[in-house]
Amino acid sequence: QGQLDGSFNAYDAKTGKQLWSFKANAPVMAPPISYTVGGKQFVTVLSGFAAAGAMTGEMHKRFNLDYRSMQRQVLTFGIGGRGKLPPRTVVTLAPVDDPDYKVNAEAATRGATIFGGRCTQCHGIEANAAGSAPDLRTSAFILQAEGFHGIVKEGALLPNGMPRFDVLTNAQVEDIRQYIRAQAAAWRGAKQAGK
Known part of the structure; x- marks a missing residue:
């Protein structure tokens, strides 16, 4: 088991x-x-x-x-085998560095709704997945509107299993990006506060 x-x-x-x-x-x-x-x-x-x-x-x-x-x-x-795997590499995750980001609360709220309906199953509630897909708060792609758009709307990572969401408008994709950036900012703030 x-x-x-x-x-x-x-x-x-x-x-x-x-x-x-x-x-x-x-x-x-x-x-x-x-x-x-x-x-x-x-x-x-x-x-x-x-x-x-x-x-x-x-x-x-x-x-x-x-x-x-x-x-x-x-x-x-x-039965009777004695093999072992090499030690596991422990990874320490951290939110992407985005020091000049100011949360756009309205866009992040809209993005949270869209993210909740389309993204949480793989990327986790609050964009903090732990195994089924990357934790998006650690991704540099959230810093680049064009790159993020290419992944989410145009399917740049389709070969890696990331679906294309071409039904979303450009504004909706940007709202999702703002939501993820807000989640990363909240994580950075919590780390700085020692939580």
Whole structure:
């Protein structure tokens, strides 16, 4: 059984006692499969996190999950195997540097509504995703109106899985950008205040 903390565990079916544990360096949420080859039993499972639970950003806080650095892998174990993965690289996320930004409250409020309907499933409530897509508050693209427009409206990152939202107006795309910048500014303010 996999866990959000990156452990993959085997338990005794009768007693529930943990018999074995492996540090996968990323959440293990997929169901494992068990099979035999040449009379030897194997278990295979996927590691990595891309579930709706990432929407709140709490997963990053608790388990330091980050879309860009998370190790997504197919892990296969043989009975009696002793392999280990290299240590996990811990990433410290920080809001993008945007010192001259002044929050446009009206645009950010409009953007929050659009973001809530179109973006939260992948990028998280408050743009603070933790695994299913990047935390947008850390992205330099929010500083560049043209680049942001190219990603959101024109589909520049379509090959990476980011959908194109060509049904949005240019003003709506800019409102979304203002919302994300406001969220980054709030995070910067909280960090400066020691929260």
